[in-house]
Amino acid sequence: MIALLLRDLRLAIRAGGGFGLGLAFFLLVAVLVPLGVGPEPALLARIAPGILWVGALLACLLSLDRIFALDREDGSLDLLATSPIPMEGVVAVKALAHWLVTGLPLALAAPGLAVMLQLPGGHGWLAISLALGTPALSMIGTFGAALTVGLKRGGLLLSLLVLPLYVPTLIFGAEVARRGVTGMELGTPLALLAAITGGAVALLPFAAALAVRINLR
Amino acid sequence: MIALLLRDLRLAIRAGGGFGLGLAFFLLVAVLVPLGVGPEPALLARIAPGILWVGALLACLLSLDRIFALDREDGSLDLLATSPIPMEGVVAVKALAHWLVTGLPLALAAPGLAVMLQLPGGHGWLAISLALGTPALSMIGTFGAALTVGLKRGGLLLSLLVLPLYVPTLIFGAEVARRGVTGMELGTPLALLAAITGGAVALLPFAAALAVRINLR
Amino acid sequence: MELIVENLSCARGGVIVLEGVSFRLAAGRALVLRGPNGAGKTTLLRTIAGLQPAEGGAISLPPDSIAYAAHADGLKPTLTARENLTFWADIYGRGIGDTLDRMNLAGLADRPAMNLSAGQKRRLGLARLLVAGRPVWLLDEPTVSLDAEAVALFAGVVQGHLAAGGMALVATHINLGLEADVLDLSAFRARPRIAGGFDEAFA
Amino acid sequence: MELIVENLSCARGGVIVLEGVSFRLAAGRALVLRGPNGAGKTTLLRTIAGLQPAEGGAISLPPDSIAYAAHADGLKPTLTARENLTFWADIYGRGIGDTLDRMNLAGLADRPAMNLSAGQKRRLGLARLLVAGRPVWLLDEPTVSLDAEAVALFAGVVQGHLAAGGMALVATHINLGLEADVLDLSAFRARPRIAGGFDEAFA
Amino acid sequence: MSIWEYANPKKFMQTSGRLLPWATGLAAAALLVGLIWGFFLTPDDYRQGSTVKIIFLHVPAALMAINAWLMMLVCSLIWLIRRHHVSALAAKAAAPIGLTMTVIALVTGAIWGQPMWGTWWAWDPRLTSFLILFLFYLGYIALWSAIEDPDTAADLTSVLCMVGSVFALLSRYAVNFWNQGLHQGASLSMDRKENVSDVFWLPLLVCIAGFVLLFVALVLLRTRTEIRARRLAALLARERMA
Ligand code: HEM
Numbered sequence A, B: 001m002i003a004l005l006l007r008d009l010r011l012a013i014r015a016g017g018g019f020g021l022g023l024a025f026f027l028l029v030a031v032l033v034p035l036g037v038g039p040e041p042a043l044l045a046r047i048a049p050g051i052l053w054v055g056a057l058l059a060c061l062l063s064l065d066r067i068f069a070l071d072r073e074d075g076s077l078d079l080l081a082t083s084p085i086p087m088e089g090v091v092a093v094k095a096l097a098h099w100l101v102t103g104l105p106l107a108l109a110a111p112g113l114a115v116m117l118q119l120p121g122g123h124g125w126l127a128i129s130l131a132l133g134t135p136a137l138s139m140i141g142t143f144g145a146a147l148t149v150g151l152k153r154g155g156l157l158l159s160l161l162v163l164p165l166y167v168p169t170l171i172f173g174a175e176v177a178r179r180g181v182t183g184m185e186l187g188t189p190l191a192l193l194a195a196i197t198g199g200a201v202a203l204l205p206f207a208a209a210l211a212v213r214i215n216l217r
Numbered sequence C, D: 001m002e003l004i005v006e007n008l009s010c011a012r013g014g015v016i017v018l019e020g021v022s023f024r025l026a027a028g029r030a031l032v033l034r035g036p037n038g039a040g041k042t043t044l045l046r047t048i049a050g051l052q053p054a055e056g057g058a059i060s061l062p063p064d065s066i067a068y069a070a071h072a073d074g075l076k077p078t079l080t081a082r083e084n085l086t087f088w089a090d091i092y093g094r095g096i097g098d099t100l101d102r103m104n105l106a107g108l109a110d111r112p113a114m115n116l117s118a119g120q121k122r123r124l125g126l127a128r129l130l131v132a133g134r135p136v137w138l139l140d141e142p143t144v145s146l147d148a149e150a151v152a153l154f155a156g157v158v159q160g161h162l163a164a165g166g167m168a169l170v171a172t173h174i175n176l177g178l179e180a181d182v183l184d185l186s187a188f189r190a191r192p193r194i195a196g197g198f199d200e201a202f203a
Numbered sequence E: 001m002s003i004w005e006y007a008n009p010k011k012f013m014q015t016s017g018r019l020l021p022w023a024t025g026l027a028a029a030a031l032l033v034g035l036i037w038g039f040f041l042t043p044d045d046y047r048q049g050s051t052v053k054i055i056f057l058h059v060p061a062a063l064m065a066i067n068a069w070l071m072m073l074v075c076s077l078i079w080l081i082r083r084h085h086v087s088a089l090a091a092k093a094a095a096p097i098g099l100t101m102t103v104i105a106l107v108t109g110a111i112w113g114q115p116m117w118g119t120w121w122a123w124d125p126r127l128t129s130f131l132i133l134f135l136f137y138l139g140y141i142a143l144w145s146a147i148e149d150p151d152t153a154a155d156l157t158s159v160l161c162m163v164g165s166v167f168a169l170l171s172r173y174a175v176n177f178w179n180q181g182l183h184q185g186a187s188l189s190m191d192r193k194e195n196v197s198d199v200f201w202l203p204l205l206v207c208i209a210g211f212v213l214l215f216v217a218l219v220l221l222r223t224r225t226e227i228r229a230r231r232l233a234a235l236l237a238r239e240r241m242a
């Protein structure tokens, strides 16, 4: 399974995708929103935590269809399914690789972008909320990708399926970030966010593996 | 070329993609932003035109990699390149199909979503700005897709290349929408938006066709 | 060790394609599947590989014994030949040894797979069988795109596998020159009917 | 009408693969390209089809005369066989007539291409040649995955095309039974060097 | 006699054929009585005027929107565990009805909101969770229509329905949480105990009964249609093969 993880990371880097691009997208959202909304600092500071969370969510979303589609098209997925690795392991590794390539860099970069969006403080909480929430985004996204792997490039269908599933994570994540920024008490949303991530990571690999197996036949 | 247009539209519909899904994504952005930012009507109304424009832009962006990638993978693009249709025509038709499937429905749906984002008025201008601006988004996106067609699923790279090119369209489009909403004079940004679209549609097919030809060899 | 298929029915796209397929394959033996295009060779191999459920009948084979080579090779264009092979070797928990040499790919080891010609890619895809270390090889038209020399090379590889006690089930239109039994799938073509109890009971 | 290739050099992936390729192909004649895997058959055909620039030498052929059948078929999995073919016929401004029949696909006309077997897909891909109405056919391993009967069928189709004054350039490892000249590309293997004047002048 | 007998398509067609006219008739009667009673025979509300009468469409539709999803969940579980095709098709049949109910609830709510709150839409938790439910329906239906093989589609949509249900519940809770700190106060959640007096309550009950019956009738009808569609597809396939 480590082999699979390493291969996926290496492919992400070779594809010119990899760490840089998820980040770059995040950066672009942070640039575009002021362009679209207008430059007032007070307004931007108010919407910054929410917008950055929405941006992170979209950055995850954009890269979801890579998770299985390439392996399906070139036949590797069939071959992996007949290999000694259980499908649950394959799915979990894919989600982990996706998180390492997308979620983790976003969490690390968020404080910098928060400065661009005129956020006065609380950058640490923003980063923590992202670090805690993005694993759930990757895992849920992997489940969505597993559902649509048989379909010819169901890119937008995938988005449609996954986004409602992202809602609780988004709400609690943005809430943690917002409360962190304004210095309010944030124990409850933080605990809920952690619970969602824990639950998703513990249970969704089974559902996703089931979906992949159904799609392969 | 009509055959190509019809085929592309038919493929979009068969793929379960088609008109509905671009729209659905747009809707999702309109839902996610309040969830991330918080529900205050006054705040939402202020950022609504900008956010809807950013949403439209992302909806376009998400579907760009479909434009050439499938045709490249299954070899049709090679075969089209040796067919009697000039590559400029192929590219223009692809951009048109993309707009019909993505941009046009967005423009039509925008007023409804504006209501959801608590925008009090000026819905007509929002729709007009989108109708006028999205052809440029499709054409520029096609150019970006042409640049990346050789690369293995350069989904995020594509976003990265295209987004800076989208900036002028976004700025003027959002400006038209915002001025329309607040009832300000909007002749200048409207003219500029029209100019960008006109220029993009007139000139970019040649650049895009060149890029495709280079990528094929 | 034996692969036993008994009275197997397989479906593809909701239609039963083959029925009543029975054969036994002992260690050290190969079986060539023949049949015109559309006879159901791919369907049968996928069913035996466990990628799709059988519609009826039974397959018994030793656990964890299958290495499957499909129409598609599962190569990653951006990885080099060696990286591609090493990945599969790791998946099966083994090393690649001199496999590249044996498939006549030594000179191409560091070239990305996308820069290989059709036949070179195919050889690399087949090299995966050698690193899998599995006794039962399911081969779906393995020699497509290969030139005569490469076909002979691959036939030798299969022969070696059999000599070491392996088994091979080969769907092919090309004569590999293997000493093997032949099973003509045309004989098991199903009368046209719909798979799945529901539609069938109903229509 | 004649296809003339003179002293052609072709490169692939930045490396010159073939040099000094010269031949003439008259109307009604076929030329079979031979050569082991990696000899450069695909590269040569792509160059003649105009998909990549030649590194040197000249190709002269009548304008708008090429129909190219590549390793990949260009079929859309969600379109039916007929829709796929009609699309290409429209592109070339022609109708499909009885082409499906001639390629023995009549019974499969309304099936989505993704539900065809490998060989059936291939036949559908080749049917495109018939609707293109172009005199020069460039065929890159056209009979991959085809069974013996389909190979014979296709050879007949090519023969018919030649009889009607067409030309065919066929890269293949399988003997099609065509009466044709043979060009062995091994003879034109280039000494290994980098393509493009700049790099070459530089290295 | 086990209830699973009705999972046999023939048996189901027979029984549902007999039930359908009754369900339809009763639904029509209840709706007619309830709506006429509600619209014309109740007094106007002292604060809201006649707009209050939207409640007779709004509340039943909202309830059925949720119940339709529950029914889909149960059917999906039955399909995954016991693999009864009728169950899967019933889930498929219920989805568009649930979607329609959701839309009715949203639209009547919006129409109601305009005079009540002066806006068509507000990010009230209840409204928001309904919008999310709408998206779940949309995704579920899109997935059904995107997959060609019916059994595969049934499997995958069932998995989606299960996972989706968990997340729908979570969102419902999350949305409440999200809007708590910024709550707009009483204007959003109309105080029903005070306003909905017996005069409204009884016709509302009749309307709800009518919507339940309507839902049953529509599900039966659409399931029958789905079964017939599959049968048709099977016959066509057989003809093509012959
Ligand atoms: C688009 C907007 C709306 C949506 C999606 C919506 C949704 C719902 C839902 C889901 C219920 C049933 C919930 C439950 O029983 O817990 C409900 C009930 C109700 N809604 Fe709405 N609503 C909307 C707008 C409105 C408006 C504008 C009003 C009036 C001011 C309103 C008044 C009520 C009332 C009185 C009930 C009955 C509560 C009960 O009996 O439990 N709703 N609505």
Ligand SMILES: Nc1ncnc2c1ncn2[C@@H]1O[C@H](COP(=O)(O)OP(=O)(O)OP(=O)(O)O)[C@@H](O)[C@H]1O
Pocket (backbone or CB within 6 Å): C012, C013, C014, C015, C017, C035, C036, C037, C038, C039, C040, C041, C042, C043, C044, D114, D115, D116, D117, D118, D119, D120, D145
């Ligand atoms: N959805 C479908 N509906 C009906 N028939 C189908 C469907 N999908 C595949 N088939 C048919 O199933 C049969 C078996 O296909 P399979 O790919 O197993 O053939 P094969 O023996 O491998 O052929 P080839 O030599 O061409 O690879 C073919 O006749 C094919 O047309």
Ligand SMILES: Nc1ncnc2c1ncn2[C@@H]1O[C@H](COP(=O)(O)OP(=O)(O)OP(=O)(O)O)[C@@H](O)[C@H]1O
Pocket (backbone or CB within 6 Å): C114, C115, C116, C117, C118, C119, C120, C145, D012, D013, D014, D015, D017, D035, D036, D037, D038, D039, D040, D041, D042, D043, D044
């Ligand atoms: N980027 C590259 N760098 C170096 N060599 C390359 C590169 N890309 C391709 N080649 C080599 O170019 C040669 C020609 O490839 P081509 O695909 O034309 O061969 P072919 O004759 O069609 O072979 P096949 O019968 O296997 O299809 C091969 O030896 C291949 O390895």
Ligand SMILES: [Mg+2]
Pocket (backbone or CB within 6 Å): C041, C042, C043, C140, D117, D118, D119
């Ligand atoms: Mg096959």
Ligand SMILES: [Mg+2]
Pocket (backbone or CB within 6 Å): C117, C118, C119, D041, D042, D043, D140
């Ligand atoms: Mg080749």
